[in-house]
Structure formats: C-alpha cells, structure tokens
Amino acid sequence: xxxxxxxxxxxxxxxxxxxxxxxxxxxxxxxxxxxxxxxxxxxxxxxxxxxxxxxxxxxxxxxxxxxxxxxxxxxxxxxxxxxxxxxxxxxxxxxxxxxxxxxxxxxxxxxxxxxxxxxxxxxxxxxxxxxxxxxxxxxxxxxxxxxxxxxxxxxxxxxxxxxxxxxxxxxxxxxxxxxxxxxxxxxxxxxxxxxxxxxxxxxxxxxxxxxxxxxxxxxxx
Amino acid sequence: xxxxxxxxxxxxxxxxxxxxxxxxxxxxxxxxxxxxxxxxxxxxxxxxxxxxxxxxxxxxxxxxxxxxxxxxxxxxxxxxxxxxxxxxxxxxxxxxxxxxxxxxxxxxxxxxxxxxxxxxxxxxxxxxxxxxxxxxxxxxxxxxxxxxxxxxxxxxxxxxxxxxxxxxxxxxxxxxxxxxxxxxxxxxxxxxxxxxxxxxxxxxxxxxxxxxxxxxxxxxxxxxxxxxxxxxxxxxxxxxxxxxxxxxxxxxxxxxxxxxxxxxxxxxxxxxxxxxxxxxxxxxxxxxxxxxxxxxxxxxxxxxxxxxxxxxxxxxxxxxxxxxxxxxxxxxxxxxxxxxxxxxxxxxxxxxxxxxxxxxxxxxxxxxxxxxxxxxxxxxxxxxxxxxxxxxxxxxxxxxxxxxxxxx
Numbered sequence: 001x002x003x004x005x006x007x008x009x010x011x012x013x014x015x016x017x018x019x020x021x022x023x024x025x026x027x028x029x030x031x032x033x034x035x036x037x038x039x040x041x042x043x044x045x046x047x048x049x050x051x052x053x054x055x056x057x058x059x060x061x062x063x064x065x066x067x068x069x070x071x072x073x074x075x076x077x078x079x080x081x082x083x084x085x086x087x088x089x090x091x092x093x094x095x096x097x098x099x100x101x102x103x104x105x106x107x108x109x110x111x112x113x114x115x116x117x118x119x120x121x122x123x124x125x126x127x128x129x130x131x132x133x134x135x136x137x138x139x140x141x142x143x144x145x146x147x148x149x150x151x152x153x154x155x156x157x158x159x160x161x162x163x164x165x166x167x168x169x170x171x172x173x174x175x176x177x178x179x180x181x182x183x184x185x186x187x188x189x190x191x192x193x194x195x196x197x198x199x200x201x202x203x204x205x206x207x208x209x210x211x212x213x214x215x216x217x218x219x220x221x
Numbered sequence: 222x223x224x225x226x227x228x229x230x231x232x233x234x235x236x237x238x239x240x241x242x243x244x245x246x247x248x249x250x251x252x253x254x255x256x257x258x259x260x261x262x263x264x265x266x267x268x269x270x271x272x273x274x275x276x277x278x279x280x281x282x283x284x285x286x287x288x289x290x291x292x293x294x295x296x297x298x299x300x301x302x303x304x305x306x307x308x309x310x311x312x313x314x315x316x317x318x319x320x321x322x323x324x325x326x327x328x329x330x331x332x333x334x335x336x337x338x339x340x341x342x343x344x345x346x347x348x349x350x351x352x353x354x355x356x357x358x359x360x361x362x363x364x365x366x367x368x369x370x371x372x373x374x375x376x377x378x379x380x381x382x383x384x385x386x387x388x389x390x391x392x393x394x395x396x397x398x399x400x401x402x403x404x405x406x407x408x409x410x411x412x413x414x415x416x417x418x419x420x421x422x423x424x425x426x427x428x429x430x431x432x433x434x435x436x437x438x439x440x441x442x443x444x445x446x447x448x449x450x451x452x453x454x455x456x457x458x459x460x461x462x463x464x465x466x467x468x469x470x471x472x473x474x475x476x477x478x479x480x481x482x483x484x485x486x487x488x489x490x491x492x493x494x495x496x497x498x499x500x501x502x503x504x505x506x507x508x509x510x511x512x513x514x515x516x517x518x519x520x521x522x523x524x525x526x527x528x529x530x531x532x533x534x535x536x537x538x539x540x541x542x543x544x545x546x547x548x549x550x551x552x553x554x555x556x557x558x559x560x561x562x563x564x565x566x567x568x569x570x571x572x573x574x575x576x577x578x579x580x581x582x583x584x585x586x587x588x589x590x591x592x593x594x595x596x597x598x599x600x601x602x603x604x605x606x607x608x609x610x611x612x613x614x615x616x617x618x619x620x621x622x623x624x625x626x627x628x629x
Contacts, residue, residue, distance in 0.1 A: 049622075049623050052539070054538075054539055054622040054623055054626075055621075055622070055623050074543055074544050074545075075543045075545065078538065078541050078542060078543035078544075078546070079541065079543070081539060081540065081541050082540060082541025083541075087536075087539045087540070089626065093532050093535065093536045093626060095229070095532075095533050095536065097228075097229055097232030097233060097236065098228065098229060098232065102225065102228065105225075106536070106537065106540055107540040107541055109225055109542075110540065110541035110542050110543075110546065111541075115224070154540070158540075158541075
C-alpha cells in the first residue's frame with residue numbers, strides 16, 4: 001500500500017546540515033497496522049509526514065497504492081491527500097471556532113459533496129467514535145480523549161484507505177489512550193484501513209501488527 | 222462551502238474583539254468619508270437644477286491671453302461674448318451672465334450679505350429655474366434697464382421674513398432699490414455658474430458692459446438644437462476664437478473653449494492644464510492616500526490573525542485544501558469583514574450627511590445617499606476587501622504544512 005525507497009531527508013540552514021532520515025525503505029501492506037517507535041528527534045514524525053505527503057523527501061521515492069508521488073502538483077497532492085489519507089495528530093488540531101460536526105465535515109468540504117451528504121457522513125463518523133451526542137459542542141467543551149475521538153472521526157469521514165497517526169495517545173492518560181487505541185484497532189480490523197502510528201508507548205506499539213524502530217534517522221528494526 | 226467560510230469568518234471576528242473593532246473602525250470610517258465625498262461630488266456634478274438642458278449646452282467661462290512676457294486668464298467681457306460668440310450659427314440660443322458678486326444690504330439695521338449676478342433675458346429660457354412666485358424679466362425690461370430683480374427663496378425669507386408674497390416689493394442692494402418680480406428655488410453655491418441670491422438685468426450693472434476689451438466678468442451658455450449638434454457648436458467656437466483679432470499689446474495667442482458642464486466647472490483657465498485631469502488626479506490621490514492607511518492596517522491585522530490560525534491552515538492543507546482554495550477562503554472571509562464594515566460605514570455616512578445637512582455648512586447644499594452613492598460604496602468595499610486580503614492570503618497559502626502544524 002505504501003512503498004518507501006531510500007528515503008532521505010536533510011534539513012539545511014546556511015550553516016548547518018542535519019540528516020533527519022537516512023536510507024529508509026519500507027513496504028507497508030494494505031490493511032496493515034504498523035507502529036513506528038524511537039527516541040525523541042529520531043525522525044519518526046518526519047517519516048510520517050513524508051508518508052502523508054505533507055513534507056517532501058530530499059531523496060528517494062514514495063509510492064502510495066499505484067501512485068508515484070514525486071511529480072504531483074500542489075493541487076494534485078491536496079486532492080490525493082483528501083481522497084486517500086486521514087491524519088490524527090497528538091495535539092488534535094481541531095478548529096476551536098467550529099462545532100464538532102463542522103470540524104468532522106472539514107475533509108468533505110474539499111470534495112464535491114452536498115451539505116446534506118456531508119452532515120450524514122460526519123454524523124456517521126461521530127457515531128462510530130461514540131460522540132453522536134456531542135455534535136453541537138465546541139472543541140473546548142470536550143475532554144482530551146473526546147477531542148482525539150473527534151479527530152479520529154475527522155480522519156475517517158472521507159473513508160480514506162490509509163490513516164497516519166502521530167502519537168495519537170501521547171497527550172492522554174492510559175485509560176483514554178486505550179480507548180483511542182481500541183477505536184484504531186477496530187478501524188483496522190473491521191474496515192481494513194491501513195494504519196501507520198508513531199508512538200512512544202511500547203504497550204500500544206505491541207498491539208499493532210508490526211513495529212519499526214528508528215534511531216538517529218535510520219531504521220534499526 | 223460559503224456557509225462554512227461565513228461561520229469561520231464570524232467566529233474569527235468574535236475571537237479577537239479589539240482587532241475586529243480596529244479593523245471595522247478603519248473600514249467604516251474610511252467608507253463614511255468616501256461616501257460623504259461621493260455624495261458631495263454626486264450633488265455638485267450630478268444635480269442638474271437649473272441647467273436641465275446640459276446635454277445640449279456648452280459653457281464659455283474662461284479666456285486665456287498669453288504673450289512672451291505676460292499672461293492673463295479669467296472670465297470674458299460682455300462685448301466679446303455678444304459680438305463674437307453671438308455671431309455663431311449653430312447655437313439656437315445663447316445667454317450671457319456675470320459671475321456672482323457679494324454686497325451688503327440692511328433690514329431693520331441688521332446687515333445681510335447677499336450675492337447678486339447680472340443676466341440677460343435668454344438666461345431664463347435656457348436655464349429652467351423653478352419659480353415659486355412671479356416670473357423672470359423680459360428682453361424689453363432688460364433693454365429698458367428696468368430695476369427689477371429675481372430673488373432666491375432664502376433671501377426672500379431673510380429680507381422680507383415669513384410673508385406669502387413679495388412680488389412688487391422692493392429690495393435694496395448697493396443703495397439701489399429693485400422691484401422684485403420673481404422668486405426662485407435656492408441653488409447651492411457649489412453650482413457657482415448659476416448660483417446667486419439676486420438676479421438683475423445686466424443693463425443695470427454699474428460696470429461698463431460696452432467696453433471692448435476681451436476680459437471681463439461674464440460667461441455664456443450656448444444651446445444647441447439637439448445634443449447631436451453639440452460637437453458642431455464646439456468646433457465652430459474653436460474656429461471662431463482662432464479668427465478673433467488680438468487687440469492687446471504684448472499678447473500673441475488667445476485660448477477660449479466652449480466646454481461641457483463638467484469640463485467647464487473644473488476649468489483651470491490654463492491651456493496647458495486640464496481641469497478634468499487635475500481634479501481626477503487630486504481626487505484619485507486623496508482617495509488612494511485615504512485608503513492606504515486602513516488598507517495597510519488591515520493587511521497587518523490580517524497577517525497577525527493568519528499566523529494565529531496556522532494550525533487551522535495546516536489541518537486544512539493536510540485534509541485536502543490546495544493553496545488556491547485557501548487563498549479563496551481567506552479573501553471571502555476578508556470580503557465578509559469589509560462588507561460588515563461597509564454596512565456600518567453606510568449607516569455612519571447617513572448620520573454624517575444628516576449632521577452636515579443640518580449644520581448647513583454650505584448654504585442650500587442638501588446631500589443625500591442615493592443608489593449611485595451606495596453602489597460606489599459597495600465597489601469601494603469589495604476593492605478594499607480584495608486588496609487587503611490578497612497579500613495575507615498569498616502569504617498564508619505559502620505556509621508549509623508541517624511548519625503550520627508545529628506552530629501551535
């Protein structure tokens with residue numbers, strides 16, 4: 001589903017050159033639940049961002065499904081992310097000015113869907129994460145776990161084939177973290193969604209199909 | 222989509238109320254001033270009382286005489302206009318009248334300043350004054366140099382008080398008594414070519430209107446049979462001026478034109494400087510400078526606001542918004558903001574115009590906000606919204622997703 005070949009990422013300033021990722025090659029199968037672990041600053045999030053086409057590698061190739069991604073325009077990239085990918089972030093990144101329902105509808109705004117369709121799909125996604133009764137709330141009226149569930153609903157509302165989660169349980173206590181993990185596992189098992197998750201938590205990582213470890217930008221496991 | 226933009230625009234406005242206040246104040250205050258200015262220009266240029274035949278009229282009110290060491294510019298003499306312009310074939314009618322001058326008159330030991338002007342009898346045929354009572358003086362009365370006067374409504378009230386009719390009564394100006402034969406509706410002083418408070422036959426003028434010099438205190442309006450003849454009339458006058466002999470020593474060239482109302486209104490009296498261009502340049506510079514400050518202010522505030530919203534930008538990009546879509550969203554949001562400011566500006570302009578009208582700063586000038594003024598207001602708002610939104614939107618769209626998401 002996701003093929004990375006010799007990915008390298010270098011951050012350059014006028015004086016320093018930092019190698020964030022070095023020769024990463026990875027093949028993630030359709031329906032796989034993969035976790036990426038490693039110490040802070042080892043390049044986990046950079047790798048996830050590159051997989052999510054949010055950042056471009058300095059070298060190497062990414063293929064998602066049958067699509068080679070290196071020559072896509074801004075508009076094509078945006079469209080591809082919209083159709084194929086869903087993102088979950090550690091700090092949720094909900095838009096505080098919008099109600100839960102509007103937050104979840106967001107990916108659908110960039111498709112040709114009617115307001116009615118958007119509402120139906122967003123309600124369904126919220127029901128899936130157990131927040132059907134919180135649609136009219138604003139994010140700051142929710143707990144951390146609830147916010148992350150809204151973020152998951154937003155990630156799945158467009159029915160993407162791949163979900164990329166950057167430390168989704170990082171800001172949550174273990175009970176809430178487990179809840180979020182259960183939801184992700186259900187999505188993987190029931191809907192066959194491919195999930196790549198960056199985590200610091202060994203327990204969470206061991207619940208996934210495969211674990212990749214990074215150290216100083218290189219893959220060590 | 223638009224509903225969503227509207228929701229977020231309103232939410233953003235409510236979030237930082239002080240910024241919103243500054244933005245809205247800048248927009249609405251600017252718009253108020255510009256709308257009052259527009260209403261003023263609209264009134265001055267657009268109000269065609271009493272010269273309702275503007276479309277087939279040309280105005281002659283300047284003569285410029287130039288020599289090597291000297292140059293003169295000003296109104297024309299009665300002789301010049303009657304003798305030369307009066308010989309033209311295209312006009313079906315012509316009127317000659319003086320500019321207005323001021324004098325004092327006294328009622329019960331109270332001084333009243335009045336403006337008067339001299340006209341011929343044709344003046345009342347070419348210009349369509351609304352007579353509230355009485356009528357205009359005739360050619361015979363002019364020829365006989367009868368001391369008769371047409372007065373304006375405001376001077377009637379100031380001089381005679383609240384009386385029903387004043388026709389037949391006498392009004393004194395410059396120690397001469399004139400018999401009032403008509404009262405006309407007021408004209409604001411901004412219509413300076415036709416404005417006066419007392420209109421007298423030119424033959425009662427104390428200055429010598431028979432003097433054969435070319436410069437003087439008179440203007441003329443030429444009336445064509447139809448608007449199709451106006452160009453012909455214009456050309457005829459141009460040819461005529463070229464043939465007029467120069468009689469003043471030291472003068473080598475003369476310029477005078479029969480212009481449309483607008484060109485004549487803003488005539489600078491200088492051949493090398495077009496009044497229309499000058500007025501447009503001054504106006505455009507004023508509007509530009511006046512809009513520059515609130516625009517820059519809005520651009521700045523918008524950039525600050527955008528940076529606060531970097532997380533939102535990152536999320537939108539991650540979930541499929543292209544740079545172009547985001548630019549569009551932000552411009553729409555900004556137009557919503559400026560339209561809100563515009564509505565407040567229009568309300569303030571209504572209030573300001575009421576206050577200005579009541580204060581009577583320029584006598585008889587009653588401003589109003591009409592559809593034209595509102596339309597211009599709307600255009601100003603949209604331009605304002607676009608200009609102040611484009612740069613911040615462009616900067617926002619260039620924001621890298623990862624950087625935007627990290628900023629929170």
